[in-house]
Amino acid sequence: MYVKKELGFFTARLKKVVKKYPLSTDYIDGIINSLKGKPTQGDIYPGFGELSVRKMRIGLPEYKIGKRKGLRLLHLSIDEKKKVAPLTIYAKKDYGSEAKVKKEVIMALQEALLELES
């Protein structure tokens, strides 16, 4: 079992997403908590060495939104420390191109780092 490290900035982003999809709050929380038991969920990003960065696609059955059009959850798991940290969550439709997604992810990671350093 991994320990989940949820940062304040992620909670804020999660709240923002959940505000748009209030019926799916429990469902999204359940998926995020399931990372503790199974941190290998989602597609892996190569090039991170010993770290595992993965992207999960989350469908919202309450809104009849499939995985393709649903939410994206980026999470980091560190096998050595047995820790898992959700990095960011966003709705696919909010960002048109992958360049915008990249910008958003970089911003989220910078916020996370600032929070950890302070």
Add this chain to the structure above:
Amino acid sequence: MEIVKENRLQYDLWNTVERLNLRQEGLICWLKFNFIVIPRSFTLFVSAATAIKKHREFMGLCNTMCEDGKCMDSLYKSVKKTRDMYMQVIPILEEIPYRMKTLVLEMYRHSLDEWDNLAEDCLLASDPEIRSLVGKIAAAI
């Protein structure tokens, strides 16, 4: 449309589009659509799904060996090209006057979403800034 024949999948896609000049009604167009475009689209749908699965498997294998994600950069260019071709095909398909186009369109839209998702993953994985930030976050956690 810019003709790209980099790989089999892109060639098939281009070849299908070539056959899509079916905007006017008529028996020949109907036959071309039903007996060439639809079977080709099915084949393309299956080969696109296989290609994406293989790309994902490659990314999984690459993870244990790759340290800088440079391969992702070249993969991104190829994936983006294929994705852009799908984006060009869909508006052409929308103009076709036959009912069966709904099924064909759905297959193309599904493939487009999958390629788009893969392009996004390749771009994020190839970015050195993201890798450096993730490394710092992992050290701080």
